[in-house]
Amino acid sequence: MSSPSTWSRRDLLAGASLLTAATSPAAAAKEDRLIQGVVILIASNEPTVMGHAISYSANLARHFAELGKRLQIEVVANGKGIELFRADKTALAEPLAALRQSLPNLTYSACASSKAIAEANERIVIPLIDGAALVPFGIGRVVDLQLRGWAYVHA
Numbered sequence: 001m002s003s004p005s006t007w008s009r010r011d012l013l014a015g016a017s018l019l020t021a022a023t024s025p026a027a028a029a030k031e032d033r034l035i036q037g038v039v040i041l042i043a044s045n046e047p048t049v050m051g052h053a054i055s056y057s058a059n060l061a062r063h064f065a066e067l068g069k070r071l072q073i074e075v076v077a078n079g080k081g082i083e084l085f086r087a088d089k090t091a092l093a094e095p096l097a098a099l100r101q102s103l104p105n106l107t108y109s110a111c112a113s114s115k116a117i118a119e120a121n122e123r124i125v126i127p128l129i130d131g132a133a134l135v136p137f138g139i140g141r142v143v144d145l146q147l148r149g150w151a152y153v154h155a
Contacts, residue, residue: 037072037150041142042081044155047091050084052155054095061103074107074145078114078138085110085132093129100131111138 038060042053053075064071077084084090085108100106112134119126128134135141146152 036148037074037145038153039142039145039150040073040075040153040155041138042075042077042084042155043079043138045080045083049155050081050090050092053084054092054099056153056155057099057103057106061106070105072105072107072150073103074109074141074150076109076111076135076138076141077132078111078142080114081138082110082114082118082126085128087127087129090129096129097131108132109135109138109141111135111141113137 040053040056042050044050057073057075060071060073075084084092084096087093090096096108100108108129108131110128110132113136115126115128115134142152
């Protein structure tokens with residue numbers, strides 16, 4: 001180990017920032033922070049990946065219920081993932097409806113930008129399943145929730 005007189009300015013700043021981070025109220029609050037919610041991003045139209053939205057949501061809700069906590073869960077469909085919430089294409093409409101009924105803290109969001117692109121390409125109006133709301137940009141919604149302290153899962 002080198003003596004303090006041989007430490008560079010960069011070494012001192014790095015050490016000071018580590019000590020400050022380890023003892024600051026913000027660092028302590030971050031460790032004690034309870035998860036307010038979990039956002040699950042679906043960006044694929046692969047049936048297995050889309051099915052993960054259902055299993056992840058159910059498993060997360062069960063896990064936190066066993067801990068005595070209610071968890072907000074939002075499934076965000078972006079890009080090709082919007083097929084999950086398309087009433088005209090999804091094979092998962094019934095499981096999604098049943099899950100939404102059993103989990104009152106579950107929200108479905110579809111990217112309006114991705115929907116508009118698909119509608120322009122297919123020259124149709126795309127209907128969404130009951131309970132799916134549009135957000136301007138799916139990825140923007142994910143980042144907004146992360147900035148509010150939500151955990152992020154990519155299926």
